[in-house]
Amino acid sequence: MTNNSNNAQVTGKTSIKTYRDAINDAIREEMRRDPTVIVLGEEVSGGAGCDGEDDAYGGVFGVTKGLMPEFGRERVIDTPISEAAIIGAAAGAANNGLRPIAELMFFDFIGVSFDQIFNQAAKFRYMFGGKSKTPMVIRGTVGGGWRAGAQHSSMLHSIVTHIAGLKVVMPSNAYDAKGLMVQAIRDDDPVIFLEHKVMYDNECEVPDEQYAIPFGEAAFPRQGKDVTIVAISNMVTHAIAAADLLAQEGISCDVIDPRTVSPMDDEAILESVEVTGRLVVVDEGNPRCGLASDIAGIVAEKGFHSLRAPIRTVTAPHTPVPFAPELEDAYLPNVDKVLAAVREVLGA
Amino acid sequence: MPYQEEFLLRAYRSMRTIREFEERCIAEFMGGNVPGFVHASNGQEAIAVAACIDLSDSDIIGSTHRGHGHCIAKGCDIGGMMKEIMGRSTGLCKGKGGSMHIADIDKGMLGANAIVGGGPPLVNGAALASKTLGTKNVAISFNGDGSANQGTAMEAMNMAVVLQLPHVFIYENNGYAEGTAANYGLGCDSLTDRNAGFGMPAECVDGNDFFATYEAIKVATQRARDGGGPTSIEAKCVRFDGHFIGDPQLYRGKDEVKNARKNQDCLKIFRDRVIKEGWLKAAAMNAIDKEIKAEIEQAVADGLAAPHPDPATDLMSDVYCSY
Numbered sequence: 001m002t003n004n005s006n007n008a009q010v011t012g013k014t015s016i017k018t019y020r021d022a023i024n025d026a027i028r029e030e031m032r033r034d035p036t037v038i039v040l041g042e043e044v045s046g047g048a049g050c051d052g053e054d055d056a057y058g059g060v061f062g063v064t065k066g067l068m069p070e071f072g073r074e075r076v077i078d079t080p081i082s083e084a085a086i087i088g089a090a091a092g093a094a095n096n097g098l099r100p101i102a103e104l105m106f107f108d109f110i111g112v113s114f115d116q117i118f119n120q121a122a123k124f125r126y127m128f129g130g131k132s133k134t135p136m137v138i139r140g141t142v143g144g145g146w147r148a149g150a151q152h153s154s155m156l157h158s159i160v161t162h163i164a165g166l167k168v169v170m171p172s173n174a175y176d177a178k179g180l181m182v183q184a185i186r187d188d189d190p191v192i193f194l195e196h197k198v199m200y201d202n203e204c205e206v207p208d209e210q211y212a213i214p215f216g217e218a219a220f221p222r223q224g225k226d227v228t229i230v231a232i233s234n235m236v237t238h239a240i241a242a243a244d245l246l247a248q249e250g251i252s253c254d255v256i257d258p259r260t261v262s263p264m265d266d267e268a269i270l271e272s273v274e275v276t277g278r279l280v281v282v283d284e285g286n287p288r289c290g291l292a293s294d295i296a297g298i299v300a301e302k303g304f305h306s307l308r309a310p311i312r313t314v315t316a317p318h319t320p321v322p323f324a325p326e327l328e329d330a331y332l333p334n335v336d337k338v339l340a341a342v343r344e345v346l347g348a
Numbered sequence: 349m350p351y352q353e354e355f356l357l358r359a360y361r362s363m364r365t366i367r368e369f370e371e372r373c374i375a376e377f378m379g380g381n382v383p384g385f386v387h388a389s390n391g392q393e394a395i396a397v398a399a400c401i402d403l404s405d406s407d408i409i410g411s412t413h414r415g416h417g418h419c420i421a422k423g424c425d426i427g428g429m430m431k432e433i434m435g436r437s438t439g440l441c442k443g444k445g446g447s448m449h450i451a452d453i454d455k456g457m458l459g460a461n462a463i464v465g466g467g468p469p470l471v472n473g474a475a476l477a478s479k480t481l482g483t484k485n486v487a488i489s490f491n492g493d494g495s496a497n498q499g500t501a502m503e504a505m506n507m508a509v510v511l512q513l514p515h516v517f518i519y520e521n522n523g524y525a526e527g528t529a530a531n532y533g534l535g536c537d538s539l540t541d542r543n544a545g546f547g548m549p550a551e552c553v554d555g556n557d558f559f560a561t562y563e564a565i566k567v568a569t570q571r572a573r574d575g576g577g578p579t580s581i582e583a584k585c586v587r588f589d590g591h592f593i594g595d596p597q598l599y600r601g602k603d604e605v606k607n608a609r610k611n612q613d614c615l616k617i618f619r620d621r622v623i624k625e626g627w628l629k630a631a632a633m634n635a636i637d638k639e640i641k642a643e644i645e646q647a648v649a650d651g652l653a654a655p656h657p658d659p660a661t662d663l664m665s666d667v668y669c670s671y
């Protein structure tokens with residue numbers, strides 16, 4: 001697989017890495033570099049207090065595997081099932097000299113911890129007149145495709161993007177995942193780091209050395225002049241596939257992956273639409289008050305005169321995520337839906 | 349004989365149905381006929397049956413991610429359950445919920461729950477409705493040892509005490525929360541002592557012993573119906589399989605499961621006891637085993653033959669909007 005992130009200035013030695021391992025690399029190297037970085041959450045190591053093997057899970061998706069054997073249980077902390085206390089501890093520790101990476105496992109579990117995120121961690125810096133910093137990362141897996149049902153498949157990125165004080169990161173490939181995780185750990189604000197569960201095994205070329213990707217800088221996995229397609233997280237996969245199919249018909253798509261949705265690279269999107277005059281936004285979230293409608297709103301407000309056709313959004317419908325495979329497949333955006341939207345804005 | 353023969357046969361049938369259902373779910377999952385995540389409750393059957401055997405449809409239970417046994421014990425149709433777990437449109441929730449979200453409101457089964465600690469506040473609500481309307485119904489929440497550490501569970505226990513709600517909190521302590529030891533998460537050796545601190549009667553029983561569990565829960569439900577408020581019952585038990593089906597269980601000790609299956613099997617313990625006491629004949633239970641095998645076989649066949657949901661009509665039904 002090739003690197004989807006064309007901003008990649010890959011120098012030095014690289015390896016083919018999965019999305020999972022790229023995140024693991026980023027965390028491991030930062031923990032080696034900075035003793036204040038800690039990891040906490042349920043099963044981040046696994047096997048606590050048990051008779052069998054230590055590090056039995058390394059996170060239920062294996063993302064933090066191997067960290068506990070290297071850094072010990074003092075820095076890789078298995079917690080009780082107490083999300084409010086996990087997030088609160090991370091925020092409080094961040095105010096007091098640590099750089100915690102708190103794992104929510106499935107991001108759906110934000111529900112039980114939400115006050116500690118949006119009323120507490122998110123507000124400290126501004127509310128305390130800039131005197132407090134909260135350098136923490138909250139990791140969670142998002143999205144459908146695993147037949148995991150309504151309470152383990154949500155996106156919820158729009159909810160955290162709505163909250164002032166939080167940074168929201170949604171990598172679409174292993175290269176970005178590593179660089180964005182490094183930035184997230186080094187950042188002095190609370191960062192929500194959302195990993196799409198169907199992407200953990202996706203591979204691309206990743207530098208061995210540590211590098212940080214700045215927040216608010218989009219990537220341009222495909223360049224074109226006919227239609228702008230903005231997509232985020234796993235939707236970038238569909239956008240690229242659609243762009244490659246359309247290229248065979250002579251339609252060139254400008255695919256933009258904002259990578260971070262808070263802050264977001266509005267400029268990149270507006271500049272692209274200035275050229276193409278046509279915009280499709282692909283987002284796995286619900287349609288109302290969501291990222292797709294937000295991006296459409298930004299372009300309608302600031303790029304209206306560039307537009308040569310109405311904006312089209314491709315999103316999930318306004319329902320919880322259904323369990324049955326046929327329903328979940330119909331629920332999720334896919335290549336065909338992106339193709340149809342592009343043809344529509346082209347009037348084809 | 350302290351128990352009616354009919355009661356004992358009913359208890360055995362229910363426990364055996366759960367065992368057979370779960371073992372078959374595991375096989376069907378491995379065979380690719382069950383999508384998603386499934387948490388099996390084999391090994392823990394005695395608790396579900398002891399709690400539900402005397403309940404009526406208007407008594408309420410709230411369950412967990414490990415909820416198949418609670419459903420069966422509460423009288424949910426196993427055909428409808430199997431179809432739901434397979435994601436078919438004739439399943440109990442039309443295939444929209446799946447294993448972690450089976451509910452059957454008509455049977456007083458408020459739902460499995462994929463959010464740890466999601467259930468007990470809701471069950472408080474059912475108990476509050478019973479108290480307010482004076483129905484004398486009892487509400488039972490099933491909880492895992494790990495879920496006891498969730499704020500929602502602690503808030504619900506406190507509120508149940510404050511409002512003296514007819515809520516029996518049953519904690520199935522199977523020793524693990526995923527791959528974390530129960531006592532590690534609890535930070536102590538006795539969940540029962542901790543729950544007693546909320547100001548309600550709290551008892552710890554051997555959950556592998558149907559009779560001990562039944563007797564303790566019976567006292568608790570009667571107290572609840574009589575206006576005596578909530579009770580905590582911790583039932584120690586064994587999870588025979590992984591946290592989820594397919595879990596490699598690296599965190600468990602060597603031979604732990606093998607030994608538990610041999611020495612702590614609630615079904616074997618039940619059989620041995622009723623035979624030793626002369627309460628039931630082995631032949632009667634063997635006949636039940638045979639019947640249940642056939643029933644589950646039928647449920648699986650019906651499940652596999654059941655229609656899949658149709659996205660054109662089913663995706664946007666049961667929702668108030670069309671976008």
Ligand SMILES: Cc1ncc(C[n+]2csc(CCOP(=O)(O)OP(=O)(O)O)c2C)c(N)n1
Nearest residue numbers: 109414462463464492493494495524525526
């Ligand atoms: C709020 C929330 N946090 C975490 C999880 C992930 N999770 C599912 S089951 C489980 C362990 C539950 O342990 P316990 O309560 O002992 O129940 P058991 O699985 O042993 O039946 C965890 C951590 C979840 N589903 N919901």
Ligand SMILES: [Mg+2]
Nearest residue numbers: 492493524525
């Ligand atoms: Mg448990």
